[in-house]
Amino acid sequence: MLAYTVKRLVLAVPVLLGLTVIVFLIMAMIPGDPATAILGSYATPENVERLNRQLGLDRSLVEQYFVWLGNLLQGDFGRSYNLNRPVLDEVLERFSATLILAGAALLLCSIFGLIAGVATAVRQYGWTDRIVTFFVLIGISVPSFWLGLLLVLTFAVTWRLFPASGMFAIYGGGDLPDLLHHLTLPAITLAVVATGVIARLTRAAMLEVLRQDYIRTARAKGVSERRVIYRHAFKAALVGVIPVIGVQAGFVLGGAVYIETVFQWPGIGRMLVTAISTRDLLLVQGGVLVVAASYVLFNLITDLLQHLVDPRLRT
Amino acid sequence: MTAAGTTTALSPARRSGRPSAFRLFARNQLAAFGAALLGLIVVVVILTPALPLLDPAATDPANRLLRPLAENHLLGTDHLGRDILSRLLWGTGVSLLVGLSATSVAALFGSAIGILAGYFGGRADTVLMRGIDMLMAFPYILLALAIVAALGPGLLNALFAIAIVNIPFFARNIRGVTLGLARREFIEAARLSGKSDLSILLTEVLPNVLPVIVITVSTTVGWMILETAGLSFLGLGAQPPDADLGSMLGEGRKLLITAPHVSVIPGVMIFLVVMSINLLGDGIRDLLDPRLKSGALARPAPMTEVVRQETDYPGASTEGAVAQGDSVLAVTDLQTQFRMGDDVYRAVNGVSFDIRPQECLGLVGESGSGKSVTALSLLGLVATPPGRIVGGQVLMQGKDLLGLDAAGLRALRGDRAAYIFQDPLTTLHPLFTIGDQIAEAIRSHRPVSYKDAWARAVRLLDAVRIPNAAGRASAYPHELSGGMRQRVSIAMALANDPALLIADEPTTALDVTVQAQVLKLLDQLRGDSGASLLFITHDFGVVSEVCHRVAVMYAGRIVEIGPTEQVLDAPAHPYTERLIACVPRLGEPGRRMEAIPGLPPAVNALPPGCAFAARCPHAEAACREGEIALDALDVAHAVRCIKPRGRLA
Numbered sequence: 001m002l003a004y005t006v007k008r009l010v011l012a013v014p015v016l017l018g019l020t021v022i023v024f025l026i027m028a029m030i031p032g033d034p035a036t037a038i039l040g041s042y043a044t045p046e047n048v049e050r051l052n053r054q055l056g057l058d059r060s061l062v063e064q065y066f067v068w069l070g071n072l073l074q075g076d077f078g079r080s081y082n083l084n085r086p087v088l089d090e091v092l093e094r095f096s097a098t099l100i101l102a103g104a105a106l107l108l109c110s111i112f113g114l115i116a117g118v119a120t121a122v123r124q125y126g127w128t129d130r131i132v133t134f135f136v137l138i139g140i141s142v143p144s145f146w147l148g149l150l151l152v153l154t155f156a157v158t159w160r161l162f163p164a165s166g167m168f169a170i171y172g173g174g175d176l177p178d179l180l181h182h183l184t185l186p187a188i189t190l191a192v193v194a195t196g197v198i199a200r201l202t203r204a205a206m207l208e209v210l211r212q213d214y215i216r217t218a219r220a221k222g223v224s225e226r227r228v229i230y231r232h233a234f235k236a237a238l239v240g241v242i243p244v245i246g247v248q249a250g251f252v253l254g255g256a257v258y259i260e261t262v263f264q265w266p267g268i269g270r271m272l273v274t275a276i277s278t279r280d281l282l283l284v285q286g287g288v289l290v291v292a293a294s295y296v297l298f299n300l301i302t303d304l305l306q307h308l309v310d311p312r313l314r315t
Numbered sequence: 316m317t318a319a320g321t322t323t324a325l326s327p328a329r330r331s332g333r334p335s336a337f338r339l340f341a342r343n344q345l346a347a348f349g350a351a352l353l354g355l356i357v358v359v360v361i362l363t364p365a366l367p368l369l370d371p372a373a374t375d376p377a378n379r380l381l382r383p384l385a386e387n388h389l390l391g392t393d394h395l396g397r398d399i400l401s402r403l404l405w406g407t408g409v410s411l412l413v414g415l416s417a418t419s420v421a422a423l424f425g426s427a428i429g430i431l432a433g434y435f436g437g438r439a440d441t442v443l444m445r446g447i448d449m450l451m452a453f454p455y456i457l458l459a460l461a462i463v464a465a466l467g468p469g470l471l472n473a474l475f476a477i478a479i480v481n482i483p484f485f486a487r488n489i490r491g492v493t494l495g496l497a498r499r500e501f502i503e504a505a506r507l508s509g510k511s512d513l514s515i516l517l518t519e520v521l522p523n524v525l526p527v528i529v530i531t532v533s534t535t536v537g538w539m540i541l542e543t544a545g546l547s548f549l550g551l552g553a554q555p556p557d558a559d560l561g562s563m564l565g566e567g568r569k570l571l572i573t574a575p576h577v578s579v580i581p582g583v584m585i586f587l588v589v590m591s592i593n594l595l596g597d598g599i600r601d602l603l604d605p606r607l608k609s610g611a612l613a614r615p616a617p618m619t620e621v622v623r624q625e626t627d628y629p630g631a632s633t634e635g636a637v638a639q640g641d642s643v644l645a646v647t648d649l650q651t652q653f654r655m656g657d658d659v660y661r662a663v664n665g666v667s668f669d670i671r672p673q674e675c676l677g678l679v680g681e682s683g684s685g686k687s688v689t690a691l692s693l694l695g696l697v698a699t700p701p702g703r704i705v706g707g708q709v710l711m712q713g714k715d716l717l718g719l720d721a722a723g724l725r726a727l728r729g730d731r732a733a734y735i736f737q738d739p740l741t742t743l744h745p746l747f748t749i750g751d752q753i754a755e756a757i758r759s760h761r762p763v764s765y766k767d768a769w770a771r772a773v774r775l776l777d778a779v780r781i782p783n784a785a786g787r788a789s790a791y792p793h794e795l796s797g798g799m800r801q802r803v804s805i806a807m808a809l810a811n812d813p814a815l816l817i818a819d820e821p822t823t824a825l826d827v828t829v830q831a832q833v834l835k836l837l838d839q840l841r842g843d844s845g846a847s848l849l850f851i852t853h854d855f856g857v858v859s860e861v862c863h864r865v866a867v868m869y870a871g872r873i874v875e876i877g878p879t880e881q882v883l884d885a886p887a888h889p890y891t892e893r894l895i896a897c898v899p900r901l902g903e904p905g906r907r908m909e910a911i912p913g914l915p916p917a918v919n920a921l922p923p924g925c926a927f928a929a930r931c932p933h934a935e936a937a938c939r940e941g942e943i944a945l946d947a948l949d950v951a952h953a954v955r956c957i958k959p960r961g962r963l964a
Contacts, residue, residue: 026464143544153572
C-alpha cells in the first residue's frame with residue numbers, strides 16, 4: 001500500500017505540471033499587450049519595450065513558462081493589484097472556506113446518493129424506486145443556482161430558519177454551531193445535483209452486480225437476502241461508485257462557484273468571479289491552480305480508497 | 316450456461332418476440348413526455364418572432380416589477396419594466412441555441428480526437444489522450460472560468476469555454492469504441508482492399524461510432540445548456556442588452572426578496588428544458604443500449620417465482636412428512652419458463668427424476684437443453700425475471716421445495732443441498748477472501764463464531780487438497796488458479812455436510828489435466844461424505860467416470876434415463892446414440908466422430924411430437940405428432956422414443 005501511495009504521488013507530478021502548462025497557455029491567450037495595458041494607450045514605444053523587458057515578455061514562451069514555474073514553486077503567485085496582497089495568501093484563505101462548503105456537500109451527496117441508489121435498486125420498479133427516481137430526475141435537472149435562490153426564499157426569507165448569506169453571523173458568531181447554521185443551505189444546494197448523479201449510478205451498479213454469478217453463489221449457500229444486498233452486492237457496487245464520487249468531487253468544487261455567489265460564501269469561487277470581472281488575472285490564475293491541484297490530490301485519495309476496497313488492484 | 320443459453324437456439328427466420336426498439340421507446344412514458352415537452356418548447360421558440368409579443372428590450376419604467384398575470388404582461392415585468400414573457404421566450408431561444416452550438420463544437424472536436432486516437436493508436440493515441448487527461452484533471456467549471464477569464468466575458472466566449480471543457484467526454488467515449496472497432500475484421504478487410512485511412516474512417520468507423528456519439532450528445536447537452544446558463548448567471552456569459560435564461564436569472568437575483576418572480580420564472584424554464592432533454596436522453600440511451608431490450612437489467616429476486624397451475628401432486632404439502640420413498644430428491648414434472656416480451660421459452664418442460672442416497676446422477680445435454688435451468692430450479696435460483704417455475708414438484712426430505720417461501724429455501728440452500736457452479740472465477744466473490752466466503756457459508760446455517768468457522772474453512776480447504784490451506788484461506792479468488800478456485804467452490808459446497816450436491820458443469824472451465832484431478836477429488840469426497848450428487852455436464856466421457864445413472868436432456872425434456880453402463884453401451888434414443896458418437900475414445904484413433912446435423916429447436920417454438928425428429932436419421936411421420944411418452948424399457952431404463960434403438964427392429 002505504501003509503495004502504491006508513493007507511486008501514485010510520483011505519477012501526480014506530471015499531471016500537476018500539465019495543469020501549470022494549460023493555465024499558462026490560457027493566460028498567454030489573453031489578447032492585448034500587458035505593458036500597454038499597464039502603461040495606458042499613450043505610452044511611448046520605448047517605455048513599452050522597457051517594461052516588456054522588465055516583465056520578461058521579450059523572451060520566448062518556453063523561457064517565460066519556466067521562469068513563471070520557478071516562481072510558483074517558490075510560492076510566488078504574484079500580487080493582486082486590486083486587493084494589494086500576495087495572491088497565494090488570499091487564495092489559501094478563500095480556499096479554506098470553499099473546502100468546508102465542498103467537503104460538507106461531498107459528504108452529504110455520498111451518503112444520500114449511496115442510500116438512494118441502493119434503496120431504488122433493491123426495490124426496483126416499486127414505489128420507493130419510482131418516488132426516489134423522480135426526485136433524482138429533478139435533482140439532476142435543476143439549476144443549482146436557481147435552487148439556491150428558492151431555498152433562500154423559502155427557508156431564509158419566509159420561514160427565517162437559516163441565514164440567507166455569509167459564513168458566520170456578523171455579531172457574536174464564529175463558533176461551530178454558527179458555522180453549521182450558515183453552512184446548511186449552501187451545502188444542501190451544492191449537494192443536490194451530485195446526489196442525483198451518485199444515486200443513479202449506484203442504482204445501475206447495484207442492478208449490474210445483483211445479476212452477477214457470485215451473487216447467485218451467495219444465495220446458493222444460503223446467505224440471507226439482507227446480507228446478499230448489503231455485504232456482497234454493495235461492496236462490489238462500491239468499486240464502481242468510488243470513481244464516480246471522485247468525479248463528482250470535481251463538479252462539487254466547480255459548482256461551489258455558483259453556490260458561493262448565491263449565498264455570499266467567502267470562498268474561492270466567488271473570489272474568482274469577482275476577479276474575472278475586475279480583470280485581476282493573477283488572482284484568477286492562482287485560484288484556478290490551487291483548486292485544480294487540490295482536485296488532483298483528491299483524485300489520488302479516491303484511487304487509494306479504490307485500492308483498499310478492491311484486492312484485485314493490489315496484485 | 317444460464318437463461319441466455321436458451322436464446323442462442325433462436326432460429327433467425329423467426330421474428331424475435333422481444334420488444335422492438337420503437338415499442339420500447341413508446342412504452343417509456345417518461346422519454347415520450349420529455350420529447351413532447353421539448354418539442355413544445357422548441358416549437359414555441361421557433362414561432363417566437365411571429366407571436367404577438369412585446370419588444371423584449373422595450374423598457375417601461377412606469378410599469379416596473381409588475382407581478383405575473385398583470386394586464387398586458389402575462390408573466391409580469393422586470394426591474395426596467397420589460398415584458399418577462401417576451402424576454403423568456405427570446406432568452407430560451409438563445410439558451411437553446413448556445414447549448415446546442417456548444418454541444419456541436421464539443422461533439423465535433425471530441426469525436427474527431429477520439430476517432431483519430433482510437434484508430435491510429437500508438438504515439439497519436441498517447442499524445443492526444445494525455446492532453447485530454449490534462450483537461451480532465453481540472454474541476455469542470457473551473458477550466459471554463461479560466462478560459463472565460465482569458466477571453467473576456469461574453470456569450471460566444473462562454474460557449475467556447477463550455478464546449479472545450481466537454482471535449483474530453485466525447486474524446487474518451489469515442490476513443491474506447493473506435494479502439495475496439497479498429498481491431499475488427501471488417502476494418503482490416505477494408506485496409507487490405509486498399510482503401511485510404513480517410514475513407515475507412517468515414518465509411519467504416521464513423522457509422523459504427525455514431526450511436527455512441529448520439530448517446531454522449533444526449534447525455535451532455537442538458538449539462539451544457541445548464542452550464543452556459545450558469546456562466547451567464549455569474550455575469551460572464553450574455554452581456555446586456557443580450558439576454559439568455561441565465562442572465563435573466565442573474566439580474567433577477569438582486570430583486571429576490573422584493574420581486575421573486577423575476578428570477579423564479581427563468582429558473583423554471585431552465586429546469587423544464589434541461590429535464591425534458593434529460594428524459595429524452597435517457598430514452599435514447601436505453602434505445603441504443605441493446606442490453607436493456609431483453610429486460611436483463613431487471614434485478615433478480617431472491618428466489619424464482621413459482622406460479623403452479625395445478626397443485627394436486629401426491630402429497631403436495633410443505634408440512635409434515637410426505638411419502639418420498641428412499642430418494643434424497645424426487646422431481647416430478649418440473650416446468651420452468653423464461654418470458655421475453657411475448658415469447659415463452661420452455662427451458663424445462665416437464666422433467667422428472669429422483670436421486671437415491673449416495674448416488675450420482677448425471678444430467679447430460681447440449682447447451683440450451685435445459686440441464687442447468689433444471690438444476691437451478693430445484694432451489695429457486697433461476698433469475699426472476701425473466702424465469703419462473705410454472706409447474707411440478709421437488710421433494711426433498713418430505714418437503715415440497717417449490718412450495719417453500721424465501722426463508723424456507725434459504726435454510727436449505729448450502730445446508731442440505733449445495734451447489735458447485737461452472738466458472739469459479741465469476742462465481743466466487745472477487746472482494747472477499749476464500750476463507751471468509753467459506754466461513755460465511757458455515758455461519759449462515761450454524762451458530763458458530765467467526766473464528767471457529769474460519770478454522771473449519773481451513774480444514775475444508777485442506778480436505779480439497781489446497782496446499783498450505785491455513786495461509787491460502789486469506790487469499791482472494793483472483794490469486795488462485797482455475798483448478799484451485801474450483802476446489803474452493805467444492806470446499807464451500809461441502810461446508811455443512813449436505814445430503815445433496817448439485818454440480819453444474821464443475822470441470823468445464825478447467826484445463827483437461829486439472830479437470831481429471833478435480834473430478835477425482837469430487838468423486839472421492841462424495842463417497843466420503845455420503846452425499847448424493849446431481850452432476851450436470853455435456854461430456855459423456857465425464858459421465859462414465861463418476862455417474863451411477865445418467866439422464867439425457869434434449870429441448871427441455873429427459874429423452875433417456877438409465878444406468879450409466881447400460882445407456883453408454885446400448886443407447887436407446889437416437890439422440891443419445893449420436894451424442895455418444897461425438898465422444899473421442901482412447902485407443903480408437905480411426906473412429907469417425909460425427910457431429911449431429913442441424914440445431915436443437917428453439918424452446919419457444921417447439922414442434923409437436925419428438926423435438927429431435929428434425930435431426931433424427933430414423934424419424935418417420937409418427938414421430939412428428941402427438942405426445943411421446945418416456946416409456947420404461949426395463950426396471951431402470953426409460954426412453955422417450957417410439958422406435959428405441961436396438962429394441963424394435
